[in-house]
Structures are given as structure tokens and as C-alpha cells.
Amino acid sequence: MREQWEKDLACLIVCPRCSLRLENSAERILSIYDHEPICMRCKKEEELRSDYTERSKQMIEQWMAESELNYGDIAGYCYHHFNPFKC
Numbered sequence: 134m135r136e137q138w139e140k141d142l143a144c145l146i147v148c149p150r151c152s153l154r155l156e157n158s159a160e161r162i163l164s165i166y167d168h169e170p171i172c173m174r175c176k177k178e179e180e181l182r183s184d185y186t187e188r189s190k191q192m193i194e195q196w197m198a199e200s201e202l203n204y205g206d207i208a209g210y211c212y213h214h215f216n217p218f219k220c
């Protein structure tokens with residue numbers, strides 16, 4: 134069964150942050166700040182933020198702890214914060 138975040142990510146047609154229109158073949162990725170699906174251009178901007186590395190580390194640690202309780206879904210969710218998703 135597909136999770137809601139997965140549907141949002143796959144069906145994203147306009148980036149909520151910069152209003153860029155996304156073709157079906159374009160890559161999308163989850164923000165590590167607000168967990169919204171965003172375009173790769175916005176992701177690059179996030180990566181430039183000074184707290185990006187610290188923030189990613191915290192999120193991964195949190196997921197590792199949570200994944201012991203609920204493995205499969207959390208792993209996929211985590212994965213798409215760092216790896217682009219395509220339709």
C-alpha cells in the first residue's frame with residue numbers, strides 16, 4: 134500500500150516553494166526541513182543552509198529509533214529525503 138507522502142511526491146506538478154512546473158519525468162525530493170515534496174532546485178538551496186548537515190543527522194537518528202518500531206515505511210520515507218523520486 135502506498136503512503137500519502139509517496140502519492141504527494143509522485144504527483145507533484147508544481148513545486149510549492151518556487152512554483153516551478155514539474156514534468157512527469159522531472160525529479161522530486163522531500164525537504165528535510167518541512168517534509169514537503171520540492172523540486173531539485175529548491176533541494177540544492179536547502180543543502181546550502183548552514184544547519185543542513187546537522188539537521189539531516191538529527192532526522193536520520195530519529196528515524197533509526199522509530200524504525201525499530203515501524204521498519205518498512207520509515208525506511209522509504211527517510212530514503213526519499215536524500216534520493217530523488219521519479220514518477
Ligand SMILES: [Zn+2]
Nearest residue numbers: 148151172175
Ligand atoms: Zn522548487
